[in-house]
Amino acid sequence: MGMVGADGSVRGVPFAGAVPVFEDRTRDACVVVPGIMGSVLEDTATGRPLWGVDLRMLTGARSGEGPFAALRADTREQGADAETARRAPLTRVRAAGLLARPWWLPVFQGLDPYSKAVEELEKVVLAREAVAPFPYDWRLAVSYNGALLARAARAHLERWRERVAAVPEWRAAGEARPRLLFVAHSMGGLVVRAALEQDPELAADTRAVVTVGTPFLGSAKSVLALNLLHAQARPGRVVRRVQAMAATLPGVHDLLPGYRCLDRGLDVERLTPGHVARFGGDPHLAARSLAEHARHRSSWFALPGHRAIVGEAQPTVQTLEERHTDPSVVEGRYYAFDIRDDGELGRDPATGIPARRDASGDSTVHLPSAQAGAPAPAYVFGQHGALMRHQEVLRQIRRIALERPRGTDLGDGTGHGPGLETPHLGGTLGQPLTLTVTGLDTPAGVSLSVRSATTSHPGHPLTLRRDPDRTDGALSARFTADAPDLYQVTLDTGRHTPLTQLVLVTAPDA
Template identity: 80%
Template sequence: MFDDCTRDACVVVPGIMGSVLEDAATGRPLWGVDLATITDALHGGALFTTLQADAREREADGDTARRAPLTRIRATGLLTKPWWVPVLKGFDPYSKAIKVLEKVTPAREAVAPFPYDWRLAVSYNGALLARAARAHLERWRERVAAVPEWLTAGEARPRLVFVAHSMGGLVVRAALEQDPELAADTRAVVTVGTPFLGSVKSVLVLNLLHAQRKPGRLVRRVQAMAATLPGVHDLLPGYRCLDRGMDVERLTAGDVARFGGDQDMATRSLDERARYRKEGFALPGHRAIVGEAQPTVQSLEERPHAGLAVAAGRHYAFDIGDDLELVRDPRTGIPARRDSLGDGTVHTPSARIGTDAITYVYGQHGTLMRHDEVLRQIRRIALERPDPANLGGDGTGPGLETPDLGGSLGTPLALTVTGLDSPAGVSLSVHSATTGRPGHPLTLRPDPERTDGALSARFTADVPDLYRVVLDTHRHVPVTQLVLVTPPDA
């Protein structure tokens, strides 16, 4: 009965914005419960103001978590319904991943979700995770010891398996680095779309007000919140990404402040990036699942506008040679640009660093945790199946591009499909992610404004809603993304 099970304890760690948050004093839901709360004209503003980090929360680190954890806002669970935020786009629930793990363990108690206050620093949440994972492992070991048939003679005591999405992988790394004994008790760490080198999209979130001539309510609220959050600053890219024409620089704290962020929080985050570049930290049993072939912002150009520093995202990165210097065109000396693609949020090199055990999938960042191939790989790793051949990674395959800021009712949404030679045999559809209303099949045509052979379609929503866009080639697992359509003034 238990031959096809793992006896290890499993912990699921969500990404940024993937935990449900509530006001600890009142129990009022703040995040992850009802999308209407964040788009509501009257109440959304107060909600986003509450979510802004106060002075203590901005300073909290691992030592704070060990001495006196903060209590103003409480994480109560993982997302159970689809969610959406400008620039970072859609986030799917984690329920499917949890169910996959529950099915390959002797009892559901073996699987523990770790909700955390993603607004706060990675180091702070890492310390809390270390404590929670140790307690979970000890409880599970006691449970297993009480049921002799769950372990065969000579079988080792249960260890830990972490399954971490996005920023959750950084939280796991912080936990294991802070607690070496916990690292020794860890069999495997599965990271799904984790930005080990950071993500340029964090800068674009901080820069929302600068980049939009007339930002809507939701955009203004998200930027004002993000500018106060250590968690957002901990996603800043640490690689050379600021294109200066004849040179490419790493972001400085001053750059981040000009782009709308906080200089002190940026200093701490970028210093930590520099430490990892110098010292590194190997995750035990690390397997990376990497989304590929999706159009992904990988670098930035600074475009001054009306006295503001506008960060313009670019879909290319820069090659670094074995000497750690920029690779340049031998004739012109211009830095060599290359589209590394990614999962729409994290570019490929950032998600795969630190391990050679990599599985590539065609999928969008926020929807990877419900992707059938990702779920299959999580199951395989939990059961200690042999690693598959390292396929993919060349960036070829179906990609999906949706508007970063969502859509407005009555205005057509531009949806773009990349990486395909022809629309023959390909379907693109849009349906409600909240009500299950039937989908709208769309007609794909060559995009006359693109030179890369991309296909495009238009969708006009008839009601405000969160919509799921589904690209199905009938040869691969469908690629999906979420798009929020709001009333015109939102």
């Protein structure tokens, strides 16, 4: 039915002039929740930055372990949970804001800033104050940060509702009250889930939760991060300090895989606290995390309006295997196991061997973990740490914020596409790095380049060649850095959104 009548009236009301057309905006309040490493941390007492500000703590130009030692969780921080957050929040370390510059950590690799995601949401809300970032101390338990988020999100929603009610143009008759939209990356999705589980009224006030690369079933990479000292014959300075820090952090242990991931040849097991302790972690923190996984397996909490965006086609560690000569060393494997609906392993009917397959992922979170519980995931070719600045991901976030019809696939629908593989422990000055491209038949028309992520220096184009040491037809190129720095690797096929990953090159240890 038309709105404008033959007499120029609009819905029966006399009207002179052109019919106004308004910009499409959402009335809802938005909260952006980063992943692990994604919040700047500082010493509350001194204001000294501990994380996300001074890259020299990683590149080797700064001596001493200073911030790394300060980031280790003490006994009280290790025991902090939701009740702690409600009664006596911790104050030693403060989350000062979202990550504003590229960062990097061994195993977990690169993480890009969250500024683009915030900017895109600000374009589709009624006013910029409708978008609230939620920085948090990612070192601590998901349950603790979930309680803090529940309180912060409720306060943000109430402030925004008061603001909307005070503006006549926004207070449209018949319009529903604003609700919440959460946009969460990686571990941030687990924090949102904890917040909404703890506060059912907040869940009822939530229209949608967008999770981007969230490891609902955990990530095998977290075990590799705890195992750094065992796995390295001569671990470098950064590796030593990161492992010593990670072993104390509840947040890292909350990323442990809860699915069956330990390859035993003819069987596959779930991790136990004993396994985690042998690999370099804390058995008590592991027991708490693995118990949470068991609870979710028995009673899955469905996020309201859940929209999962999932990275695929990237080489991703999915399962683990103990080294035969040293069971304290665990090695990542790029395949998963088929699990039937009854929970049993899928096996080859002739041999009884468990069926292994490469489920791929976003280089950190494998596909089944990121899509768990989501009714209609959207898939994109992208690296984990760069997903929140990936153009297709940002487009999907805008669509969901504006309540567009849900998309189902941002790739080509096949699950096969370009992948980028970089050294997950970074590199040392003077030593060449091997950069690998997967999923492509030929280097023709493909561009691979490396540039400093901290300066404006132009990138170095690299020559891709078929890698004779790979059986999967991968392409590779070599790059030797001329200075310690954080470098951005960019793969552009000309047909897909470019893939990016960060690689840290450090000075040699003294």
